[in-house]
Amino acid sequence: MCQDNSKSKQSALIISNEEIANNVYKMIIKQEQVANEAKPGQFINVYCKSESRILPRPISLCEVNREEGLVTIVYLVVGNGTKEFSSLQAGDRVDILGSLGNGFDIKDCKESIIVGGGVGTPPLLELVKNLPGKKKVFLGFRTGSFLVKEFEKYAEVHIATDDGSVGEKGTVTDLMKKVGVQGDIIYSCGPKPMLVAVKNMAEELDIDAQISLEERMGCGIGACVGCICKIKADTEIGYTYKKVCKDGPVFDAKEVIF
Ligand SMILES: Cc1cc2nc3c(=O)[nH]c(=O)nc-3n(C[C@H](O)[C@H](O)[C@H](O)COP(=O)(O)OP(=O)(O)OC[C@H]3O[C@@H](n4cnc5c(N)ncnc54)[C@H](O)[C@@H]3O)c2cc1C
Numbered sequence: 001m002c003q004d005n006s007k008s009k010q011s012a013l014i015i016s017n018e019e020i021a022n023n024v025y026k027m028i029i030k031q032e033q034v035a036n037e038a039k040p041g042q043f044i045n046v047y048c049k050s051e052s053r054i055l056p057r058p059i060s061l062c063e064v065n066r067e068e069g070l071v072t073i074v075y076l077v078v079g080n081g082t083k084e085f086s087s088l089q090a091g092d093r094v095d096i097l098g099s100l101g102n103g104f105d106i107k108d109c110k111e112s113i114i115v116g117g118g119v120g121t122p123p124l125l126e127l128v129k130n131l132p133g134k135k136k137v138f139l140g141f142r143t144g145s146f147l148v149k150e151f152e153k154y155a156e157v158h159i160a161t162d163d164g165s166v167g168e169k170g171t172v173t174d175l176m177k178k179v180g181v182q183g184d185i186i187y188s189c190g191p192k193p194m195l196v197a198v199k200n201m202a203e204e205l206d207i208d209a210q211i212s213l214e215e216r217m218g219c220g221i222g223a224c225v226g227c228i229c230k231i232k233a234d235t236e237i238g239y240t241y242k243k244v245c246k247d248g249p250v251f252d253a254k255e256v257i258f
């Protein structure tokens with residue numbers, strides 16, 4: 001499903017906005033339409049109130065509660081936009097647009113492997129809730145961790161951190177090799193080096209992988225070509241460019257040229 005251009009900015013009520021780890025915030029927003037339409041792996045554009053920050057910030061949907069019209073986002077404070085979001089409180093309102101992007105294509109597999117890194121972890125929670133069959137989750141962080149208990153409700157979880165502060169010291173893909181991965185498909189979201197390793201691993205195992213790209217974005221709605229990535233294609237040059245915000249953010253790993 002590609003982005004629907006008929007969607008417009010909506011004002012949403014903030015139910016809560018709490019720091020859940022160092023500089024990582026969990027915000028619950030009431031917005032029935034977004035909650036109703038959302039699928040795992042999609043994102044919303046979150047708008048700043050400050051006029052000096054016109055461009056929206058894309059943030060993945062971490063959890064969705066259709067019955068109550070709630071969506072949860074989990075974000076790391078990295079710059080002025082996310083800093084502004086962290087100052088918002090329950091009862092405040094925030095403008096959002098969504099849900100955007102294609103999301104994961106949930107396959108009816110017996111065993112799925114889920115691999116997340118840093119702020120690529122949040123969209124995988126709603127995915128894990130919705131996946132059929134057995135699920136094994138591998139999460140990697142620089143230091144510390146977040147959302148682990150939430151994932152443990154639905155799957156076996158393995159953690160790696162760069163500094164060894166939680167779980168195994170090292171990269172999440174090294175941990176996967178150590179634990180041993182067996183499954184029919186990999187779903188992944190995280191930083192580029194991790195996605196490259198996941199793509200290679202899927203090729204070695206000869207299984208499919210869907211990867212969600214965390215490209216820098218401008219408009220977030222397909223209008224500025226600020227987010228293009230190279231995708232294999234049957235053209236003279238062997239590839240074409242696609243927009244991560246509109247055609248993605250989830251792509252078949254086999255198609256992505258890093
Ligand atoms: C599809 C998608 C989903 C994302 N989901 C999450 C999430 O769930 N949690 C989370 O913490 N972060 C997520 N990010 C990254 C998040 O969008 C950036 O951290 C955020 O936009 C930074 O804004 P800032 O104003 O704080 O930082 P600044 O660096 O000041 O941002 C300046 C500009 O660059 C853009 N920008 C900066 N970094 C990124 C980035 N990594 N990706 C896209 N645009 C960027 C901003 O949108 C803004 O227009 C996601 C990014 C994408 C593309």
Ligand code: FES
Nearest residue numbers: 218220224225245
């Ligand atoms: S961010 Fe503008 S086209 Fe994707």
